[in-house]
Amino acid sequence: MSADALAALSPVVLAAPPWENPSLFAQQIISGIATGSGFAILALALVMIYRSTAILNFAQGEMAMFSTFMAWTFLTRMDFWPAFILSILVAAAMGAALELLILRPVEEAPALNSVIVTLGLFTTFNALALWIWGSQPKGFGPFSIFKGSALCAADVCVGRASVGILAGAAVIMLLLYLLFQRTRVGLAMRATAQNRLASQLVGIPVGRMLTLGWALSAACGAVAGVLISQNVGLTTISLFPVLLFAFAAAVLGGLDSPAGAIVGGLSIGIIRNMAGTYVPSDVGNIDLTIAFIVIVLVLMVRPTGLFGKRAVRRV
């Protein structure tokens, strides 16, 4: 965060309005997009699971945190890329195992049961991480590929770690797009999300698609966790606000819309930065509050979110 932005966060000092300081405004938009793309990845992970199983995975952020700690452990033994990829693979396996062993049994049960189960996973992962890695903050990055001075155009600058988040988000979105739009498995996963019964009747092994969905979602979480933690540091609670924003992003975009998750993530990132910069406050976390106020307002007008489908069915 720039010095200007930090000053803006301190009580009573009001940042100059955008027309007087356009580069501060541009700066906040750019860094909003960078943090927002981190939210977008996690929001995508949430949406992927919600679309196919109608389960809101409250443990998504903790799973990402856990995967990031695993990456931290791997990093003590190997370079960035192998550690990063290994942690993604382990996260995917963890996601698949969770779906098979823990979520499958409550799949047919009322929605509240799966809420309780994912909340249970939330506390479990949190406790496990505390137990294994302790409560001391871990130095996490920036990794050599993200080191170096910020990239600047005029007087608007982006840190390399933020560029990393943006690039990671772009790569994930591209890969998911190709998977869902261009492959047989992707088509089958979309089908499973749309109509479970019809999918079974055309011969799609629906259970395997759900397992795969959880694996992908957990893998996205690992990517988001590793990339974001370079900016925010790593403790067992460091990704919790990120999870909140990701949830907000998913709801804002419409819980069943991947495009909505992306737009929602970026919007929340920008709104949050704007609020932090231009709203004078002697309360901390004003950005969080304002982000949620915006969401409530949007939902009053569009209850299913910006891109969500209204449950209208033609018979």
Added chain:
Amino acid sequence: MLSLRDVHAAYGSVLALKGVSLEVPTGGIVALLGANGAGKTSTLRVISGLLRPSQGVVEFEGRPIDRMPPDRIVQIGISQVPEGRQIFTEMTVLENLRLGSYSRRDGDGVRADIERVFTYFPVLRERSRQRSALLSGGEQQMLAIGRGLMAKPRVLLLDEPSLGLAPMLVQEIFKIIKAINEQEGLTILLVEQDANIALDVASYGYVLEAGTVVLGDEAAHLRGNEMVRRSYLGF
């Protein structure tokens, strides 16, 4: 080709089938008649592997299939066109047909079969790139049947193809069903509320009541049967 013997099945503690036995011979059209809640759809669900029988046997070409998962059952040659059509409304017509062929690996055969479906239902060709939610009810039913055919089944299970359609359309769809059966020798098990039209195309029929088969006979005989006439044909 397909036979059920003394099949019992339940949803939780609610017994849906209490001893259903029936035979579907190769190349025939067999009609399954009955009132709402008689167990017609449950019978199809059991055959497709969506509902596990608690008792009894389902055999396809001599081997038991009642423990197989639904995707295996499609692979071995039984495809169902479900009640209410259940098409993938957010996908295009073409994607729906592709999904119908999910159990197959023969790309050339799939392309040929898409053409074949278009020949039976030319309107689907015109609309192949459209989102299928935009199709009319009749077109959606055609798409559902087309999707069912894309699995290249040896037995096609049809659940209430006339549901919610105008009489003219129903006539048209049944003409095509009959044509598919005659031209390709495809075996069909047809569940239908409209007993009149079902017995027109079927060679054999069963009457279900409260989860059991109460009658099974040649279609022509069923037409003449007093009980069937009064309860299901309405004259």
